[in-house]
Amino acid sequence: MTTPHVPKVAGIEPVLPAPAHTVDPHGPKAPSGCAAGAPSDGSPDGSSDTSAGGSPGDVPGSAPGLVPDISVVDQLAAVQDRLAGWISDLSTLHDLTEQLARTRTLEDALHELLRAGASLVGARRGLVVLAPSDGLGPETTVGLGLGHAEIGHIETVPRRALSYARILDGLPERVTGDGTRSGPLDDTRHPTRDGSRAAGPRDDAPAGPCTEIAEPDIPGEKDLDPRLREVAARLGYAASYAVPLCAEPFGRTGAAVWLYDEPAVPTARQRHLVGLYRAHAAEHLARLLELHRSRRATETLREELLPHRLPRIPGVRLAVRHGTGPRGGGDWYDALPLPDGALGLAVGSVTGCGPSAVAAMGRLRASLRAYAVMEGEDPVAVLSDLELLLRLTEPARSATALFAYTEPPPGAPGGPPVLPGGIADPFARKLLLAGAGHCPPLILGDLRTEFVETSLSAPLGMLACWEAPSVEIEPAGGETLLLYSDGLLHRTGEPMDRAFTRLHAAAAGVPRASRHDPEAVVDHIVRTMLPQGLDDPSSEEDVVLLAAYFEE
Numbered sequence: 145m146t147t148p149h150v151p152k153v154a155g156i157e158p159v160l161p162a163p164a165h166t167v168d169p170h171g172p173k174a175p176s177g178c179a180a181g182a183p184s185d186g187s188p189d190g191s192s193d194t195s196a197g198g199s200p201g202d203v204p205g206s207a208p209g210l211v212p213d214i215s216v217v218d219q220l221a222a223v224q225d226r227l228a229g230w231i232s233d234l235s236t237l238h239d240l241t242e243q244l245a246r247t248r249t250l251e252d253a254l255h256e257l258l259r260a261g262a263s264l265v266g267a268r269r270g271l272v273v274l275a276p277s278d279g280l281g282p283e284t285t286v287g288l289g290l291g292h293a294e295i296g297h298i299e300t301v302p303r304r305a306l307s308y309a310r311i312l313d314g315l316p317e318r319v320t321g322d323g324t325r326s327g328p329l330d331d332t333r334h335p336t337r338d339g340s341r342a343a344g345p346r347d348d349a350p351a352g353p354c355t356e357i358a359e360p361d362i363p364g365e366k367d368l369d370p371r372l373r374e375v376a377a378r379l380g381y382a383a384s385y386a387v388p389l390c391a392e393p394f395g396r397t398g399a400a401v402w403l404y405d406e407p408a409v410p411t412a413r414q415r416h417l418v419g420l421y422r423a424h425a426a427e428h429l430a431r432l433l434e435l436h437r438s439r440r441a442t443e444t445l446r447e448e449l450l451p452h453r454l455p456r457i458p459g460v461r462l463a464v465r466h467g468t469g470p471r472g473g474g475d476w477y478d479a480l481p482l483p484d485g486a487l488g489l490a491v492g493s494v495t496g497c498g499p500s501a502v503a504a505m506g507r508l509r510a511s512l513r514a515y516a517v518m519e520g521e522d523p524v525a526v527l528s529d530l531e532l533l534l535r536l537t538e539p540a541r542s543a544t545a546l547f548a549y550t551e552p553p554p555g556a557p558g559g560p561p562v563l564p565g566g567i568a569d570p571f572a573r574k575l576l577l578a579g580a581g582h583c584p585p586l587i588l589g590d591l592r593t594e595f596v597e598t599s600l601s602a603p604l605g606m607l608a609c610w611e612a613p614s615v616e617i618e619p620a621g622g623e624t625l626l627l628y629s630d631g632l633l634h635r636t637g638e639p640m641d642r643a644f645t646r647l648h649a650a651a652a653g654v655p656r657a658s659r660h661d662p663e664a665v666v667d668h669i670v671r672t673m674l675p676q677g678l679d680d681p682s683s684e685e686d687v688v689l690l691a692a693y694f695e696e
Contacts, residue, residue, distance in 0.1 A: 586626040
């Protein structure tokens with residue numbers, strides 16, 4: 145009888161004892177005519193008292209006269225126990241990797257890695273350092289059970305003494321004064337006096353780059369850096385276990401270290417499980433890292449293509465709020481000082497998302513600025529030129545836009561005249577605007593809160609020739625003009641008619657004490673319309689809200 149073969153399961157190598165024979169080759173042989181393994185008590189036929197229905201040594205359920213080999217039963221029980229252990233380990237790894245796969249951001253994945261790794265190695269606290277070897281970032285440190293101040297204490301330890309820093313820097317193992325090394329844990333560890341394996345490499349093994357580093361007794365280790373021992377005592381940890389995080393195409397992406405409250409070292413089984421888990425986790429982190437970099441590149445490009453600051457125009461105060469969906473869209477805004485103290489305001493959106501939409505948005509905004517400088521006092525001409533350019537250069541793309549031209553303040557060159565006695569007419573400042581498929585602006589004041597009804601027009605690029613009349617309004621002193629993108633309405637999740645009603649109610653509900661502060665106005669509207677905030681990852685809509693307050 146031989147021991148059954150156990151297959152490999154999910155990278156876990158089965159280690160079984162050598163098959164044992166069912167009959168001890170060194171034991172006495174059974175007499176002729178007796179079953180193998182049957183006892184002989186000296187009787188002529190080799191039998192004994194069977195008054196109980198079998199031999200005294202029979203095991204219930206076995207053939208009469210046969211005594212099973214106890215060593216085989218023990219081996220089968222050991223195999224079953226080992227299989228049960230593997231199944232339990234596989235279930236644990238499946239649950240942990242499934243939870244990791246649900247994470248959608250780099251920070252969430254780092255937190256889940258720390259939590260799962262701590263449960264696998266039996267630790268309570270830890271930290272992970274993200275530092276891709278290509279130097280393109282991002283570089284960050286996330287803690288488990290450690291606050292910013294405690295992580296700051298750890299970072300005051302000299303870098304050469306930190307296990308995770310040695311992994312990141314590719315430094316060789318640290319050789320202590322007694323000749324032992326603090327470095328990789330492997331199966332070539334030298335035996336101790338009691339026959340077990342020590343927690344470090346063999347003394348005759350060459351020192352190489354750090355792979356996984358265990359410091360099982362920080363207070364008792366004589367050759368550790370004094371600052372490390374001091375910080376460990378202050379934070380209350382006595383041992384650590386650090387591993388690298390590596391995945392293609394980045395190579396090394398970082399390192400994780402778990403901290404023990406008492407002197408300890410992870411067992412071979414714990415190291416094997418955490419090794420399987422971190423291999424999967426490193427690949428997941430690499431995918432999220434690539435996605436994070438792509439999003440950051442798109443955000444940087446978009447930020448560079450939008451105004452860095454709003455201009456200061458006499459008689460007008462401006463405020464803006466801008467939020468972008470996770471895929472990066474093409475909503476934009478602009479506030480452009482024009483000759484003689486005039487002001488041009490614009491909002492718009494291009495179709496599509498991602499880097500191509502952001503680039504198209506940048507080209508559209510730059511073109512509108514040029515047309516506004518040349519013929520800004522005629523918003524229809526500005527949008528007509530913009531539509532022609534879009535149709536000729538990007539015929540497959542359409543866009544919406546709204547442009548408003550604000551005359552210079554009263555008394556300024558090109559502005560309305562001042563009344564006798566030096567008093568400026570608060571209703572004399574005119575504003576011309578034209579829209580192409582864009583949402584109508586909203587004017588807010590103490591006496592009115594109403595939409596400015598622009599003429600209905602198709603978006604740019606949708607018709608062979610775009611043309612629409614402009615609209616003229618006269619905002620009074622103390623009133624605010626609100627320009628916005630349709631993302632502000634779409635993010636509410638309501639039908640457009642109800643979203644417009646909600647926006648009107650939000651504007652009308654601005655406290656009177658805050659109506660003379662455009663920053664407070666836009667904040668109130670965003671809070672009312674979007675309780676989840678501008679950075680809601682569940683929405684792919686961009687949001688633009690631009691406010692122009694006309695001083696009294």
